Amino acid sequence: MYNISKHVTRLILYMKANSTKLSQLMKSVEIPFIKTEVPEIKVGDTIQLGLMVKEGSKTREQLCEGVVLARRRKKSLNTSLTLRCSFQGIGVERVFFLNSPRITFVKVIRRAKIRRAKLYYLRDLLGKAGRLKQIFN
Numbered sequence: 001m002y003n004i005s006k007h008v009t010r011l012i013l014y015m016k017a018n019s020t021k022l023s024q025l026m027k028s029v030e031i032p033f034i035k036t037e038v039p040e041i042k043v044g045d046t047i048q049l050g051l052m053v054k055e056g057s058k059t060r061e062q063l064c065e066g067v068v069l070a071r072r073r074k075k076s077l078n079t080s081l082t083l084r085c086s087f088q089g090i091g092v093e094r095v096f097f098l099n100s101p102r103i104t105f106v107k108v109i110r111r112a113k114i115r116r117a118k119l120y121y122l123r124d125l126l127g128k129a130g131r132l133k134q135i136f137n
Contacts, residue, residue, distance in 0.1 A: 044114035
């Protein structure tokens with residue numbers, strides 16, 4: 001905690017000396033942590049992502065495949081996806097931060113034609129009713 005407060009005070013002094021705005025300073029701090037190799041992901045895409053899971057002293061990669069229901073903050077360090085995947089026959093929704101170091105890869109499997117910004121209505125649909133119309137490139 002001490003190291004963080006030390007850096008924050010250093011940044012505040014830097015801001016006052018160079019008369020920079022807080023938003024510019026935050027962007028300059030966030031840029032090194034933003035991943036560049038992430039493909040373009042849209043709502044309605046079926047994606048597969050690898051997630052590093054730590055169990056005791058071992059770490060393993062867990063695959064998660066599902067439909068993107070929502071995407072928040074498109075070009076930010078806090079970019080998040082709401083992913084709906086079926087796990088052992090039960091629909092599970094998880095929120096993933098794209099720039100997290102726990103996410104190893106993201107791959108787009110299929111794209112769908114949608115007319116909504118958020119696909120929360122898919123929560124109530126089961127089986128074939130929950131399918132989306134596929135786009136072929």
